[in-house]
Amino acid sequence: MILVAADIQNSGTVLAWKLMCAENPGLAAIEQGIRLVEANETDWSVGRGGYPNAQGEVELDAGVMDGRNRASGAVAGLHGYLHPVSVAYEVMQRLPHVLLVGAGAAQFAEEVGAEKADLLTDTMRENLIKWQKSVGLNQPSTDLIGAVHRGMDPQHTGGTTVYLAQDSQGDIAVATSTSGWAWKYPGRVGDTPIAGAGFFADNRYGAAACTGRGEMAIRSGLARLTVALMQMGRTVEEAVSEALKDVFYLGDKRGEIHLYAIDTRGNHDVACIGPVRPAGNEHYYFVARDGDPEPGRQYPRHIDE
Ligand code: ASP
Numbered sequence: 001m002i003l004v005a006a007d008i009q010n011s012g013t014v015l016a017w018k019l020m021c022a023e024n025p026g027l028a029a030i031e032q033g034i035r036l037v038e039a040n041e042t043d044w045s046v047g048r049g050g051y052p053n054a055q056g057e058v059e060l061d062a063g064v065m066d067g068r069n070r071a072s073g074a075v076a077g078l079h080g081y082l083h084p085v086s087v088a089y090e091v092m093q094r095l096p097h098v099l100l101v102g103a104g105a106a107q108f109a110e111e112v113g114a115e116k117a118d119l120l121t122d123t124m125r126e127n128l129i130k131w132q133k134s135v136g137l138n139q140p141s142t143d144l145i146g147a148v149h150r151g152m153d154p155q156h157t158g159g160t161t162v163y164l165a166q167d168s169q170g171d172i173a174v175a176t177s178t179s180g181w182a183w184k185y186p187g188r189v190g191d192t193p194i195a196g197a198g199f200f201a202d203n204r205y206g207a208a209a210c211t212g213r214g215e216m217a218i219r220s221g222l223a224r225l226t227v228a229l230m231q232m233g234r235t236v237e238e239a240v241s242e243a244l245k246d247v248f249y250l251g252d253k254r255g256e257i258h259l260y261a262i263d264t265r266g267n268h269d270v271a272c273i274g275p276v277r278p279a280g281n282e283h284y285y286f287v288a289r290d291g292d293p294e295p296g297r298q299y300p301r302h303i304d305e
Pocket residue numbers: 157158159160178179180181189190191192210211212213214215
């Protein structure tokens with residue numbers, strides 16, 4: 001068994017690992033873990049309390065994949081519901097579809113009885129007002145395009161919760177959830193709900209998931225590429241390195257990406273590209289393996305161009 005998680009406040013890994021140790025299926029366990037992250041309103045990149053778009057609406061993205069047959073469900077631009085990861089899981093289980101967006105995703109969430117929530121917290125409303133002022137959006141203006149460019153901060157305004165697991169049965173699964181890029185253009189969708197870009201799992205080879213600039217992960221098909229490299233015989237470290245090096249081709253020096261991967265033999269690797277983070281702002285993640293009482297903190301490798 002192994003659990004690897006990007007969960008900045010470590011809100012849900014202890015529960016997910018406990019459920020896995022009690023021999024629950026990995027996908028159900030990581031869904032439960034991510035629900036705790038989504039409900040933690042002091043985590044600014046996911047669920048309630050997450051970053052809103054440039055006009056103040058919190059639009060949530062999430063995805064799941066079951067490595068037994070690569071069944072997948074996802075939602076994008078979901079507004080007004082607390083647990084996008086569970087809505088994504090329901091899409092996988094109840095619909096002949098993979099991805100629902102916007103109003104249709106909300107309609108489905110309502111139909112399956114998902115929990116509603118006011119997602120914009122007072123703290124985030126204050127941050128939004130500050131941001132809108134800093135980019136001139138407090139003036140009567142329709143220049144959202146300019147504002148979104150002016151407001152990009154690659155190291156302080158993103159974050160995705162990603163959980164990868166191989167459970168006691170040897171089954172592999174992945175789940176993701178995010179409020180996406182802070183102050184994004186309304187309707188912008190990142191990699192988090194895109195199977196193959198932000199997440200991918202296949203029992204035969206392993207799983208991968210991404211955090212960071214989603215546009216780069218989409219343009220690279222990054223999670224799929226990583227698992228495909230393992231399929232072609234690379235170790236998990238080789239696959240992560242090679243997949244991230246491919247992202248350099250995009251030429252975006254500002255973008256930061258973290259790539260998480262596990263293989264079928266209990267190995268994992270996490271590496272990142274992009275500007276080196278200043279001391280005190282280093283990225284970290286959590287890992288638990290057979291015998292561990294609970295997940296412990298680890299740091300990713302940095303890969304230079
Ligand atoms: N990957 C997420 C997105 O692009 C955000 C992040 O992880 O920083 O929406």
